[in-house]
Amino acid sequence: MVAETEAEKTEHAEEWFASAKKIYPMATHGLFRRIKWGLLFLTLGIYYFLPFIRFDRGPNAPGQAVLVDMEARRAYFFFIEIWPQEVYYLTGLLIIAAVTLFLMNAIAGRIWCGYLCPQTVWTDLFMWVERQVEGDRRERIRLDNAPWTGGKIAKRATKHFFWIMIAWWTGGAWVLYFNDAPTLVYELATFQAPMVAYIWIGILTATTYLLAGFMREQVCIYMCPWPRIQAALTDEKALNVTYRWDRGEPRGSLKQNKDLERKGLPSGDCIDCYQCLHVCPTGVDIRNGMQLDCIQCGLCIDACDNIMEKVGKPKGLIAYDTDENIQRRIEGKEPVYEIVRVRTVIYAAVIALVGAIMLFVLLTRDFADINVLHDRNPVYVTQSDGTVRNGYTVRLLNKRNHPRYFMLHVEGMPPGTEVEAAGVDTIFADRPIVEVGPDTTREVRILVTSPVGVTMPPSTPVTFRITESVMGEVVTADDFFKAP
Amino acid sequence: MSDTHQKEIDQLSGVETTGHEWDGLKELNNPLPKWWLYLFYATIAWAVVYWVLYPSWPLISSYTTGVLGSSQRAEAIAAYEAGVAGRSEFADKIVAASLDEISSDQELRQFAMANGQAAFGDNCAPCHGTGGTGFIGYPNLQDDTWIWGGTMDAIQTTLLYGIRSDYDDTRFGDMPAFGADEILSDEEIDQVANFVASKAGLETDDGVDLAAGETLYIDNCAACHGDALEGIQELGGPSLVSANYLYGKSLDAIKTQIHNPKNGVMPGWVDRLDPATIKSLTVYVHSFGGGQ
Numbered sequence: 017m018v019a020e021t022e023a024e025k026t027e028h029a030e031e032w033f034a035s036a037k038k039i040y041p042m043a044t045h046g047l048f049r050r051i052k053w054g055l056l057f058l059t060l061g062i063y064y065f066l067p068f069i070r071f072d073r074g075p076n077a078p079g080q081a082v083l084v085d086m087e088a089r090r091a092y093f094f095f096i097e098i099w100p101q102e103v104y105y106l107t108g109l110l111i112i113a114a115v116t117l118f119l120m121n122a123i124a125g126r127i128w129c130g131y132l133c134p135q136t137v138w139t140d141l142f143m144w145v146e147r148q149v150e151g152d153r154r155e156r157i158r159l160d161n162a163p164w165t166g167g168k169i170a171k172r173a174t175k176h177f178f179w180i181m182i183a184w185w186t187g188g189a190w191v192l193y194f195n196d197a198p199t200l201v202y203e204l205a206t207f208q209a210p211m212v213a214y215i216w217i218g219i220l221t222a223t224t225y226l227l228a229g230f231m232r233e234q235v236c237i238y239m240c241p242w243p244r245i246q247a248a249l250t251d252e253k254a255l256n257v258t259y260r261w262d263r264g265e266p267r268g269s270l271k272q273n274k275d276l277e278r279k280g281l282p283s284g285d286c287i288d289c290y291q292c293l294h295v296c297p298t299g300v301d302i303r304n305g306m307q308l309d310c311i312q313c314g315l316c317i318d319a320c321d322n323i324m325e326k327v328g329k330p331k332g333l334i335a336y337d338t339d340e341n342i343q344r345r346i347e348g349k350e351p352v353y354e355i356v357r358v359r360t361v362i363y364a365a366v367i368a369l370v371g372a373i374m375l376f377v378l379l380t381r382d383f384a385d386i387n388v389l390h391d392r393n394p395v396y397v398t399q400s401d402g403t404v405r406n407g408y409t410v411r412l413l414n415k416r417n418h419p420r421y422f423m424l425h426v427e428g429m430p431p432g433t434e435v436e437a438a439g440v441d442t443i444f445a446d447r448p449i450v451e452v453g454p455d456t457t458r459e460v461r462i463l464v465t466s467p468v469g470v471t472m473p474p475s476t477p478v479t480f481r482i483t484e485s486v487m488g489e490v491v492t493a494d495d496f497f498k499a500p
Numbered sequence: 501m502s503d504t505h506q507k508e509i510d511q512l513s514g515v516e517t518t519g520h521e522w523d524g525l526k527e528l529n530n531p532l533p534k535w536w537l538y539l540f541y542a543t544i545a546w547a548v549v550y551w552v553l554y555p556s557w558p559l560i561s562s563y564t565t566g567v568l569g570s571s572q573r574a575e576a577i578a579a580y581e582a583g584v585a586g587r588s589e590f591a592d593k594i595v596a597a598s599l600d601e602i603s604s605d606q607e608l609r610q611f612a613m614a615n616g617q618a619a620f621g622d623n624c625a626p627c628h629g630t631g632g633t634g635f636i637g638y639p640n641l642q643d644d645t646w647i648w649g650g651t652m653d654a655i656q657t658t659l660l661y662g663i664r665s666d667y668d669d670t671r672f673g674d675m676p677a678f679g680a681d682e683i684l685s686d687e688e689i690d691q692v693a694n695f696v697a698s699k700a701g702l703e704t705d706d707g708v709d710l711a712a713g714e715t716l717y718i719d720n721c722a723a724c725h726g727d728a729l730e731g732i733q734e735l736g737g738p739s740l741v742s743a744n745y746l747y748g749k750s751l752d753a754i755k756t757q758i759h760n761p762k763n764g765v766m767p768g769w770v771d772r773l774d775p776a777t778i779k780s781l782t783v784y785v786h787s788f789g790g791g792q
Contacts, residue, residue: 391631392631393630393631393633394631394633394642397633397642397789397790398643398743399644399645399743399744399790400644400739400743400744402743405789438787
């Protein structure tokens with residue numbers, strides 16, 4: 017065994033356990049900061065206030081525009097009402113969401129991560145609170161290293177108080193999507209809300225507080241799968257937040273660079289001021305190129321542009337650019353920006369196609385349905401006059417918000433067949449008319465008896481057809497009539 | 501194995517070793533994670549609290565009961581009694597209501613159906629089948645053939661006192677053993693059986709005198725089975741022109757039943773089931789589809 021030096025041993029030990037380094041992002045201002053504030057207001061505004069928007073659906077349905085009613089098993093989105101068996105719409109939405117993510121990525125990198133992801137938005141909000149209470153980067157570092165004085169305790173307590181208030185409000189808004197919002201707010205305020213509401217508010221308060229207050233960039237770096245997928249999906253024509261090293265290198269302080277220039281040696285525009293690193297919410301040095309940790313929020317672009325302005329150099333040392341363009345500039349060619357290319361066209365086409373299919377299905381879907389379940393024991397009953405009776409459990413669905421009448425007809429049986437609906441007054445001998453209440457289902461027991469003197473085969477395929485009385489909507493279900 | 505008790509520190513990781521060594525490999529004595537250790541201590545503390553509060557330690561002939569006086573047996577009994585009490589509200593209503601009222605009231609009917617289904621599975625299914633379709637010799641309750649009547653009242657009477665049971669109020673009809681008791685000769689049995697078969701739509705034996713059979717039928721059978729073989733419910737004489745024969749619909753089965761008949765017995769349930777259950781069963785059986 018070869019003896020290791022002390023230094024080598026320590027080095028090993030450190031490699032095995034890399035503890036997270038605390039990041040103190042600095043405030044910056046500029047175009048991308050403004051975009052981020054705008055999107056923060058927009059997305060959080062939607063999230064916090066959407067449940068309060070009213071939408072009149074008539075007397076038999078809730079008046080909340082966006083509502084997931086778990087108890088009644090219905091989901092409402094403005095004019096759309098979804099029953100549990102229509103959850104496949106969610107599949108369509110998820111496909112669209114995934115492909116939109118791909119499309120964003122093919123056009124301009126991690127737009128989602130940098131501007132729209134809840135983790136980014138809430139972390140941004142929490143960092144703003146932190147900055148208001150404890151000050152900017154320098155003050156925060158100083159405060160962290162300072163002894164625990166009354167002032168430090170007060171600042172920390174204030175910060176955590178506001179964080180928990182935001183987190184609590186976040187959890188509170190979540191439960192409003194599952195109940196009538198104004199009613200629930202009143203119940204919550206008077207401590208009459210169901211226990212499950214408090215539990216969910218508690219859970220989401222805790223997760224918001226932890227994820228946005230403490231875990232922050234570690235969620236992006238260690239927990240989220242998207243950076244890995246994104247790295248595999250990007251290409252040399254996709255815009256990404258890029259350090260234009262062709263222009264920036266060799267980097268050096270302002271003085272060093274001027275010296276080099278004077279001597280006629282090559283010098284880059286990067287003055288190595290570390291502003292890009294200091295504003296970064298994930299603690300990345302963008303000059304190392306595209307990397308997993310970078311959420312591409314564009315704040316380093318703002319920081320660098322501000323510096324370039326001060327030192328009198330053109331902006332855009334860090335900018336949205338492509339790998340290909342850096343190569344082209346080195347070769348002395350003009351940069352090209354191709355947003356419309358095979359990849360983006362295909363992504364857009366897939367989104368349009370899935371969207372069109374969903375729209376078509378949504379517009380042409382039935383507002384009534386019928387399920388038929390044949391009795392299993394007994395499969396058939398022979399009556400005293402030799403006729404055969406089959407029993408079925410039939411469930412009728414009325415998805416409209418008013419009561420409707422359906423005429424039930426069993427097709428495929430010989431003439432003279434009797435169709436009886438238990439508990440339903442029959443007007444026509446073989447076609448019971450069943451009333452189904454608004455936005456609900458009704459189960460009816462249907463007895464079908466073959467005509468006298470007709471010997472039925474062991475199995476006859478039959479079709480249960482319901483016809484709605486006003487609009488004439490027709491739905492069918494297939495089953496069998498069994499005989500000895 | 502090392503036999504020294506001296507602490508040995510692993511150079512690479514700076515952690516103490518256990519002193520165990522296998523072919524030069526040594527086991528590190530890494531401490532347990534603090535959070536795990538404290539949770540472990542907390543469970544020990546909790547166990548002590550539990551011993552004081554709840555039944556835990558077995559003694560020679562009893563056990564420590566704990567200061568809270570908790571008992572799972574008592575809880576189970578309480579839960580059972582709560583269930584009975586919960587049902588009693590509906591059961592009382594069922595007893596008070598008439599059969600028609602139960603059948604037409606949405607709530608009572610729902611309770612009666614559920615209660616009836618459970619009671620049917622426990623008490624009736626062994627003979628009548630879980631679906632109520634019966635077997636040869638055990639009546640089908642799904643069809644519209646009722647030997648003793650298929651109205652709710654008739655079904656309830658049958659349920660209460662049974663058929664040919666020991667109760668005074670029982671349904672009683674006795675088919676004589678025409679062959680075994682030598683009331684009719686074998687030839688006469690053949691004739692009357694073939695006559696019944698011809699009326700019931702079955703194939704008859706060749707060369708049998710059906711006219712003689714008809715005369716024998718009028719003399720011996722019509723009193724219970726009716727002049728037109730339509731059956732007489734009050735006497736429990738089944739219809740012989742029905743598609744459903746209790747003891748099988750074939751010429752041989754008819755001959756057997758005339759020669760030495762089976763007279764099936766159904767027990768009465770008046771002393772075995774409570775009135776609410778009897779009523780529930782009545783509604784349930786009536787709802788099969790064949791009720792009148």
